[in-house]
Structures are given as C-alpha cells and as structure tokens.
Amino acid sequence: MNALKPRYQQLKDLIIDRISAGELRPSDRVPSENELVETMNVSRMTANRALRELNDEGYVERVAGRGTFVSDFRSQSHLLEVQNIADEIRGRGHTHSSAVVRQSCQHARGEIAKALHVDQGTDVFHLLLVHYENGTPVQVEDRHVLASFAPECLEQDLAVVTPSAYLTSIAPLQEAEQVVRAAMPNAAIRQHLGIPEGEPALVVIRRTWSKGRPVTFARLHHPGSRYELTGHYTPPGTPRSTSADVVRLETLKK
Amino acid sequence: MNALKPRYQQLKDLIIDRISAGELRPSDRVPSENELVETMNVSRMTANRALRELNDEGYVERVAGRGTFVSDFRSQSHLLEVQNIADEIRGRGHTHSSAVVRQSCQHARGEIAKALHVDQGTDVFHLLLVHYENGTPVQVEDRHVLASFAPECLEQDLAVVTPSAYLTSIAPLQEAEQVVRAAMPNAAIRQHLGIPEGEPALVVIRRTWSKGRPVTFARLHHPGSRYELTGHYTPPGTPRSTSADVVRLETLKK
DNA sequence: TGCACTAACCTGTATATACAACTTAGAGAA
DNA sequence: TTCTCTAAGTTGTATATACAGGTTAGTGCA
Structure with missing residues (x-):
C-alpha cells in the first residue's frame, strides 16, 4: 500500500523540506552530490538527478566548480x-x-x-x-x-x-x-x-x-x-513540468 | 566556436525537429530507448534522459510497458x-x-x-x-x-x-x-x-x-x-489547465 | 472456442565508473 | 609581498549493467 517513493524523489523532498522549514535559506549552499552520496547512502548519479531536477524546477541553482545553492525566490x-x-x-x-x-x-x-x-x-x-x-x-x-x-x-x-x-x-x-x-x-x-x-x-x-x-x-x-x-503561454509544446525551467530571468546573487 | 551540445540534447532536438516538421504527429510512437541506442549509438541511459526530459517538458508522454508517444497538444x-x-x-x-x-x-x-x-x-x-x-x-x-x-x-x-x-x-x-x-x-x-x-x-x-x-x-x-x-479569466472545464487560461492579455488605453 | 500463461518488449530506477570542465583555496616561487 | 600554478572539490555528461514492473501479442492447453 505504501508506495515507496524513488530515492531521487526522497532526496528532492528532503531538500525542499529543509528549504520550506527555513533551515536552508536563499543562496545557502546545498549538500553537494558527493556529500549526499556519503550521508544518504545513494550513488552519485541518483544525487545528481535529484539536484538536477531541483535546478530545473527552480528550487536551486547549480554552478559547476562551486556547488549548489538555494534559489533566491523572487x-x-x-x-x-x-x-x-x-x-x-x-x-x-x-x-x-x-x-x-x-x-x-x-x-x-x-x-x-x-x-x-x-x-x-x-x-x-x-x-x-x-x-x-x-x-x-x-x-x-x-x-x-x-x-x-x-x-x-x-x-x-x-x-x-x-x-x-x-x-x-x-x-x-x-x-x-x-x-x-x-x-x-x-x-x-x-x-x-x-x-x-x-x-x-x-x-x-x-x-x-x-x-x-x-x-x-x-x-x-x-x-x-x-x-x-x-505569465506563460505555450501553443504547441511544453504544457506541463510544473513551474519548470523557464521562469528564472533574474537573480544573480551578488 | 560551435560548442557541441550534449548527446542527450542532440537527441531531444532531433525528436523535437521531427515533431515540428510534422513527421511525427500526435499520438505517434517515438523511437524507444533501445531503438535510439542502436540507431543513434548512445547508451540507454542517455536515451532515457532525452525521452524523460521531453516527457517532463510535455512534448511526449511515456507509458511503462507500451512506449513513448507524441503529446496531443491542441x-x-x-x-x-x-x-x-x-x-x-x-x-x-x-x-x-x-x-x-x-x-x-x-x-x-x-x-x-x-x-x-x-x-x-x-x-x-x-x-x-x-x-x-x-x-x-x-x-x-x-x-x-x-x-x-x-x-x-x-x-x-x-x-x-x-x-x-x-x-x-x-x-x-x-x-x-x-x-x-x-x-x-x-x-x-x-x-x-x-x-x-x-x-x-x-x-x-x-x-x-x-x-x-x-x-x-x-x-x-x-x-x-x-x-x-x-486580462480575463474563465475557469470552464478546460482539460488543459496550464496553457489555455493564461492566454488572453491585451493592452488598453485608459 | 476460450482461457491462462509466457516471452518479448517497454519504461523506471539505481549503481559503479569514467572523464571533462570549472572554481577556489592554498602552496610555492619570484 | 605578489603572483602563478597546482590540487582538491564541484558539477556535467556518458556509458555499462542490473533489476523491477507494466503491457501486449502470441503460444499452447483445456
């Protein structure tokens, strides 16, 4: 009955919860893929998928070489x-x-x-x-x-x-x-x-x-x-994907 | 120089192009992951990522066991x-x-x-x-x-x-x-x-x-x-919630 | 005929591994 | 001191492999 969520989704939920709770604030650093590998006992590809999707959904921003940071929701x-x-x-x-x-x-x-x-x-x-x-x-x-x-x-x-x-x-x-x-x-x-x-x-x-x-x-x-x-308008493509990708045209943290 | 796109993005572009060109029509079957593996010479994980993101973006719909199909956008x-x-x-x-x-x-x-x-x-x-x-x-x-x-x-x-x-x-x-x-x-x-x-x-x-x-x-x-x-908003039983309702926006002179 | 079962697909997820590119802190040289 | 370069850490991508679970067509039995 209790359909167990996929691991990558559990990771996403965990991080979203920490953001929602205020434990992680905008521009704070999110645990890196390797840190998640060690603490959460997952493979790096799974951690990568979780963080990548959070990035696609606008929760975090990722910078190669630097890390993953909570988005500055405007x-x-x-x-x-x-x-x-x-x-x-x-x-x-x-x-x-x-x-x-x-x-x-x-x-x-x-x-x-x-x-x-x-x-x-x-x-x-x-x-x-x-x-x-x-x-x-x-x-x-x-x-x-x-x-x-x-x-x-x-x-x-x-x-x-x-x-x-x-x-x-x-x-x-x-x-x-x-x-x-x-x-x-x-x-x-x-x-x-x-x-x-x-x-x-x-x-x-x-x-x-x-x-x-x-x-x-x-x-x-x-x-x-x-x-x-x-506002968002799509004639042929891309109806779904929640708020998805597109929305970020501001927010560089200075 | 022309920075080469990642393979998964090339696959996505390829399929989007075929949809845009009308070669693939709504509800048509899209090549499966394994078919892409063979014809495009990529690994299945790469094909999976391409198709999965196309699904997330609404271009296609995937059904486990059946296949991947072009979305029926109106x-x-x-x-x-x-x-x-x-x-x-x-x-x-x-x-x-x-x-x-x-x-x-x-x-x-x-x-x-x-x-x-x-x-x-x-x-x-x-x-x-x-x-x-x-x-x-x-x-x-x-x-x-x-x-x-x-x-x-x-x-x-x-x-x-x-x-x-x-x-x-x-x-x-x-x-x-x-x-x-x-x-x-x-x-x-x-x-x-x-x-x-x-x-x-x-x-x-x-x-x-x-x-x-x-x-x-x-x-x-x-x-x-x-x-x-x-703007004007009407919430009739439109099955496609995300796109149609956001549309009408007009400027008016006061 | 009708039905159950199976084989062959398909997608979904998870892992281990590898290499590339980028960033930064710090070591070491001038 | 100041500069340069390196090493470590980070993300981005790609592959091979494995198993779980859904779907379907077809085989073969009753």
Whole structure:
C-alpha cells in the first residue's frame, strides 16, 4: 500500500523540506552530490538527478566548480491565474501570514457600486488585509464583497483563512477580470508595505463573478521592488513540468 | 566556436525537429530507448534522459510497458495580437507609428546571454524602438534577438514592420513568457515616453521561444499613467489547465 | 472456442565508473 | 609581498549493467 517513493524523489523532498522549514535559506549552499552520496547512502548519479531536477524546477541553482545553492525566490505569480496569495507563497516554500486591518460593513457607493453592479447604498463588506511572505509585506488587499453573497464574512477569521479562500469555499468563481497598473501608492499603502516614498507599486484590480454576477472587487497593491507577475503561454509544446525551467530571468546573487 | 551540445540534447532536438516538421504527429510512437541506442549509438541511459526530459517538458508522454508517444497538444496560436503592439493599437481604431532608435549588433553578455541561453559574446541584435498611439508615446521596446535566428534583422525597416511582426514571419513562436513589473524608469526611458520624473512605468519583460530555444528577449516600458494591462479569466472545464487560461492579455488605453 | 500463461518488449530506477570542465583555496616561487 | 600554478572539490555528461514492473501479442492447453 505504501508506495515507496524513488530515492531521487526522497532526496528532492528532503531538500525542499529543509528549504520550506527555513533551515536552508536563499543562496545557502546545498549538500553537494558527493556529500549526499556519503550521508544518504545513494550513488552519485541518483544525487545528481535529484539536484538536477531541483535546478530545473527552480528550487536551486547549480554552478559547476562551486556547488549548489538555494534559489533566491523572487515573488512572482501567474498572470490571469486567479489564485490565493497564501497558496502562492506557500507554493514557493515560504511562510504566509496576514494581518486584518479592517473588516466592516459599508454601504456601496460610487466606484464600488458601479463595479459590483449594485445600487448605491447596498450592503458590502470592506476588507483590508496585509499579506506577508516570510514576515515581509508583499500585498495589501483592499477588497469589497457583496454582503448578500457572503453574509457570514464578518465572522470569519480572515487572518487564518484568506478572503479569497473563504469566498471560493462559498461558491466557485465563474469569471475574473484583472487590470494591472503601475502606480505610486499613497502614504497608507506605503506604510503597510514598508516601502519608501518614490517606490512604485504594482497594482492588480480584480473583479470576480459567481452565479452570474460580480461578487467581489479587490485592489491588490504590491511593492514594485519585490513583486512581479509572470505569465506563460505555450501553443504547441511544453504544457506541463510544473513551474519548470523557464521562469528564472533574474537573480544573480551578488 | 560551435560548442557541441550534449548527446542527450542532440537527441531531444532531433525528436523535437521531427515533431515540428510534422513527421511525427500526435499520438505517434517515438523511437524507444533501445531503438535510439542502436540507431543513434548512445547508451540507454542517455536515451532515457532525452525521452524523460521531453516527457517532463510535455512534448511526449511515456507509458511503462507500451512506449513513448507524441503529446496531443491542441491547435495553435492565439497570443499573436499580444505580440504585436501595432495590431493592438490599430485594433482600437487608433494610429500606430514607431521610431527606430537603435538597430545594431552586439555581443551578448550578462543578463541577456543568460536569458537567451547562449554563451557570453554570442552575436545578438539590439533593437530599441518607441511606439506611438495617435502620436503619443506608449511603449519603449528594448529588444534583443538571437542573430542566428534572424540574420537579416538589421536590413529590415522596423518602423514599418514591427520587430515582433518580422520575427513571427520567420518562424512560428512556440512559447512566450512574460513578467510584469512596476518600476521607476531611467532618464532615457522617461524621455522617450515623455513622462515626468517620479512617474512609474509598467514594464513587461517577455521572452519567446522558437524551435525549442529562446530567440528574443524584450523589455517593454509603458507609462504608468497612461497604460494598463487587462486580462480575463474563465475557469470552464478546460482539460488543459496550464496553457489555455493564461492566454488572453491585451493592452488598453485608459 | 476460450482461457491462462509466457516471452518479448517497454519504461523506471539505481549503481559503479569514467572523464571533462570549472572554481577556489592554498602552496610555492619570484 | 605578489603572483602563478597546482590540487582538491564541484558539477556535467556518458556509458555499462542490473533489476523491477507494466503491457501486449502470441503460444499452447483445456
């Protein structure tokens, strides 16, 4: 029953776990092939395969003659791939945490009412959270939710279950619309993100539909210096291979 | 000099070429490891690595006991409108024009060489253009093209046929990778875009693949105050999750 | 006929070995 | 001191070998 994983996969898991646990940090040295041969009792080719695949998947970078080093994950997420920032961060093996700044009921007005296709004065919940990756702020989530769609929204502990996780648990999303902008954040946003004046923010404005109507409208501010969106398009070749190969166009550790 | 590729890479290229040429069609059987051992004069482990990586990259699917088969990837190319800003602008009923600032041959180094997967010093063409919508600058295109991919690049009048239009006329694109960032542009970029100091830029960094290798690397700067990216996402029961949903991305003038 | 079994494939993994190329620390010479 | 060169360690690749397990066609028995 317990299908034993291949040895090379066990090695990969072991190293990924150590990275996830923070035991190995970006640019730290990963045990060399020969060290793995001795400590893990495998052949060098098996250790080579484990480290090579971790390199292909972006977890580590290998330099002939020097060694293998933990990649400096730069925050990135997939364009148009609507996903939970908590999952995104955890998918990088990092720790997600968040703080709830505001969680209240308001009457929709102006832009919000228009975006949600409701009359002025309709009840909406206003949520303001800061999301942290390994303790560093990476997103300010300023979200409005149609109260009739998620009536128990104010009772949720949104620091534990993120708004988008909670909302998708209520009903599947049908459609999402995103706008990406570069903008100068105001002082409040700057303070939440811990960025200096003059640094731009990457702003994602997202509307999500469920049951045929828009149910939530969110402004997501990210620090321009620490966050980027990646998109990937493949007509004929290479559908799979997780996040694979392609993504690294930055990160030389200096 | 022509650094000889590893044997396993030669095998991969060979099979990709046969797929690209239509000689091997989806669900066709690919030569088995043992057949490659005999016909290509390699060891089985080398053939195994080639086929295994092709599997990881989605070109083929392998079934233990049965064999290796060309993946059934679906029909081609949307994204082309994304590739060409001239079409996007004209699609809005506006007038596109562009000015060529630089069109020269350089030796790849640092980030460029890394992004294009070539050695330092490899010939690349450097193109710098400014694109205008109704006379207003909307994009600075800073592009590097593998010289071996587009040897006649310097003879083109890129103000008439945009670089991306010219490149797609040479060979179909296999894959595109995009990164979106918010950043403060330098003085040169600011001047080209006609924006004041302190205004952020929305930067799209795009790499495109053809014939299995990255062939061009472009940085596209847009004025943050006048440009945004919009995307649309629908999660219908698309069996192919990874590719199709990430596709539609269009620029909109505010 | 119908069925079970087997032989011949195939992929998946693991090991031992070998050589090449690269990097760096340190020994040793000027 | 400063420079050069070497030795050790590292990754990258290639091969030969071995065994496990999945799949299929075909043999041969009932």
